[in-house]
Structure formats: C-alpha cells, structure tokens
Amino acid sequence: MKVAVLGPKGSFSNEAALKYDKDAELVFKKTIWYVFDAIKNLEADIGIVPIENSVSGPVSSTLDSLMEFDFNIIAELLLPIKHNLAGIGKVDQIRKIYAHPQTLSQCEKFIRKYFPNADISRTSSNSKSAETVSRKNDPTRAAIIPNAAAKIYSLDIIKKNIQDSSHNVTRFIVISRGKAKKTGKDRTSVTIYPQSDKPGLLYSLLGEFANNKINLTKIESRPSKGKLGDYVFYIDFEGHEEDESVKESFEKIKKVAYLRILGSYPRVY
Numbered sequence: 001m002k003v004a005v006l007g008p009k010g011s012f013s014n015e016a017a018l019k020y021d022k023d024a025e026l027v028f029k030k031t032i033w034y035v036f037d038a039i040k041n042l043e044a045d046i047g048i049v050p051i052e053n054s055v056s057g058p059v060s061s062t063l064d065s066l067m068e069f070d071f072n073i074i075a076e077l078l079l080p081i082k083h084n085l086a087g088i089g090k091v092d093q094i095r096k097i098y099a100h101p102q103t104l105s106q107c108e109k110f111i112r113k114y115f116p117n118a119d120i121s122r123t124s125s126n127s128k129s130a131e132t133v134s135r136k137n138d139p140t141r142a143a144i145i146p147n148a149a150a151k152i153y154s155l156d157i158i159k160k161n162i163q164d165s166s167h168n169v170t171r172f173i174v175i176s177r178g179k180a181k182k183t184g185k186d187r188t189s190v191t192i193y194p195q196s197d198k199p200g201l202l203y204s205l206l207g208e209f210a211n212n213k214i215n216l217t218k219i220e221s222r223p224s225k226g227k228l229g230d231y232v233f234y235i236d237f238e239g240h241e242e243d244e245s246v247k248e249s250f251e252k253i254k255k256v257a258y259l260r261i262l263g264s265y266p267r268v269y
Helices: 012-020 032-040 060-068 101-106 108-114 126-136 147-152 201-211 244-253
Strands: 002-006 025-029 046-053 072-080 084-087 096-099 119-122 141-145 156-159 169-176 186-194 216-223 231-238 257-266
Touching (some): 002 032, 012 025, 012 072, 025 032, 032 046, 032 060, 046 060, 046 072, 060 186, 060 231, 084 126, 084 147, 096 101, 096 126, 101 119, 101 141, 126 141, 126 147, 201 216, 201 244
Parallel strands (some): 002 025, 072 257, 096 119
Antiparallel strands (some): 046 169, 072 169, 084 156, 186 231, 186 257
C-alpha cells in the first residue's frame, strides 16, 4: 500500500503512517495539501495527516484540505508527541532554532525560558527542520524534532522532551477515496455551512444532535474564505452516518445549512 505523508523522512507523520501500516510504502510530500493531491493524482492509495494536537489545537491546513478535496476519513490514530532540541553544538552556542509552527506552539514555554533571544525560523515539517540543520552543519543552529529525525539526519539530542505538556498527543486521520465499514464504535466528521445568519442558528443546529442524543466530541470553526464573519463548522460526533438518529439529524440540518459528510470511521477514544 502506498501512503502519502508529510515529509521528508523522519516526521511524526512518518511515524504515524508506520504505526498504521508497518509495511507501507511511504510517499513523502512537502505540505499537507500535497498529501491530498497525491491521492487525487493516484500517486498514493491513502494519506495520513495530523488534524489536531492536545496542546496546540486544530491543524488548519488539514481542515482546509478536507474542504477542498472530495475524500473520506476512514480511520484515526493517536500518537504521543515528544520533542527534542537537536543539533551539533551545545546549549550556550545556539542562536537560531528551526521548527514547524505547530511544534513551536507546543514548546513555547521552553523557548521563552531558555532561548528568549534566539532567531526562530518556521519550517514546513519537523523533518525539514532536521534536514536544514544537518545541511548547515553550524553549531549555532538547532532544530526541534522527534528522535527519529535526529537519528536519520545524524544530529545530537541537546535537550530531551522539551514539550510544554507531558500529555502532548496528536490525532491523525487516514484519508481515502473509499469508505470505512461500520463497526458499531464509530465517529463521524462533518462540515456544516449555514445558508443564512440569524440569532440562535448555531444553537438550533447543535440542538438537532442533542435531540437525538448524539454526543459531539469536537466543534471547530474556520473562515469560509468568503466574506468576513462567514464560517464553516467542523463537527465530530460519536456514531455512524447510517445510524437512524444521525440520518434524522442530518435531514433537519440540511433544511437550513449545507452539510457535507467527511467520513464515518472506527473511533479510538
């Protein structure tokens, strides 16, 4: 099976993909959008991308790509995240740090405490951070990266486990052209785009789930990329799109909003 992930080699997405399928043939892409595009162009069978982190919250590029591409979420998996400061120098030599924006937000307290004056360079992935520092071969530069990336790019671990929270976990989703089978312990992800704005609209939309005793597990809003103040809502809930209670809720919601099912898939928590 060919699996598209955010690269280069050594990213947390790389680790998540091998956790999902240890025999997968990985196709590394430079951004999350290109992971989705690889499935569209038949370069990969599925894609695995991060969608939210327990510390830094939702991954915006994944949410936007879910709206742009017509694929299904077929699985989810959780990956504990441990960040390390790595390079070829020592702590007191470091003047510049490379890190992915999500990584930076998960290590903010560490950076403020130890490197308040360091130049921060944002990268497209954790493995790209490692690759850059390895190529520069400069003791004043360091990267915030996973263990695997440090080994691949021959960097020393200067400080271990620098994440702000010991309970740092990233949720990944598996995207595919096909659909997952119903298991009886499922989660469904949808987007809801209201057709008009009026007082109590969101309350009434969410009320349809409550009326059918459907447990919502997440709700996020993203700009619709239209006019200011216009939002699309991303909602996760326990249940399957084929459940009668879910179908009933969908029918009522569709009368006042555009609803798109992103997928029903086995839930892991």
